[in-house]
Amino acid sequence: MKLYETTIIYDPGLEEARINEEVDRVTQPIAQAGGEVVEVQRWGKKKLAYNIRKRRDGTYIHVKHKSPAPLIGEMDRRFRLNESVLRHLTVLAPKESPRAAEEAAKAEAAKAEGVPGAPGPVETASTAVD
Amino acid sequence: MARDGESRSYRRKFCKLCFDKVERIDYKDDRRLSRFITDRGKIVPRRISGTCARHQSQITEAVKRARILALLPFTSDQYR
Numbered sequence: 001m002k003l004y005e006t007t008i009i010y011d012p013g014l015e016e017a018r019i020n021e022e023v024d025r026v027t028q029p030i031a032q033a034g035g036e037v038v039e040v041q042r043w044g045k046k047k048l049a050y051n052i053r054k055r056r057d058g059t060y061i062h063v064k065h066k067s068p069a070p071l072i073g074e075m076d077r078r079f080r081l082n083e084s085v086l087r088h089l090t091v092l093a094p095k096e097s098p099r100a101a102e103e104a105a106k107a108e109a110a111k112a113e114g115v116p117g118a119p120g121p122v123e124t125a126s127t128a129v130d
Numbered sequence: 131m132a133r134d135g136e137s138r139s140y141r142r143k144f145c146k147l148c149f150d151k152v153e154r155i156d157y158k159d160d161r162r163l164s165r166f167i168t169d170r171g172k173i174v175p176r177r178i179s180g181t182c183a184r185h186q187s188q189i190t191e192a193v194k195r196a197r198i199l200a201l202l203p204f205t206s207d208q209y210r
């Protein structure tokens with residue numbers, strides 16, 4: 001199963017309880033299908049960069065989840081049918097690249113090495129100026 | 131770098147994202163992305179911003195995603 005990020009923009013008119021209900025309607029099928037909800041972020045009410053269905057704001061919910069692939073299409077279908085969803089987007093979450101991990105390790109090593117060596121070049125530079 | 135007779139001085143462009151050592155550009159980071167769009171909402175070309183190829187393609191993808199989520203405009207209101 002792959003890791004996905006789904007962002008949903010709900011109608012700003014929905015009250016807190018309705019939003020919680022809607023979030024459950026997203027997370028429950030994931031759990032039922034054998035997936036895993038990694039994280040639910042509530043960005044709250046944000047101003048939209050352009051009007052969607054004549055709304056100026058939207059309530060943003062961001063869900064990170066591991067889901068079986070067929071569920072993604074089904075989720076998409078449900079969002080389309082749901083009148084209170086202004087917009088939704090599901091993308092593959094960025095993988096932890098091996099390069100990033102490698103670079104972090106390298107930077108760590110360079111730091112340990114670089115600290116004693118660092119004053120050297122600075123001194124030579126100052127003598128060169130004189 | 132400037133040719134004879136040209137009074138304009140040039141400054142070498144560099145990729146700001148490489149400078150900041152950005153590994154990956156996030157489509158949710160609309161504040162960072164907004165530096166790479168014009169006031170009309172267009173994506174700034176590489177020849178203007180000096181961004182490297184790897185980062186430019188990341189910017190393009192991220193801006194397009196952010197537009198879908200209404201984090202960034204497709205176009206600016208005043209020109210609509």
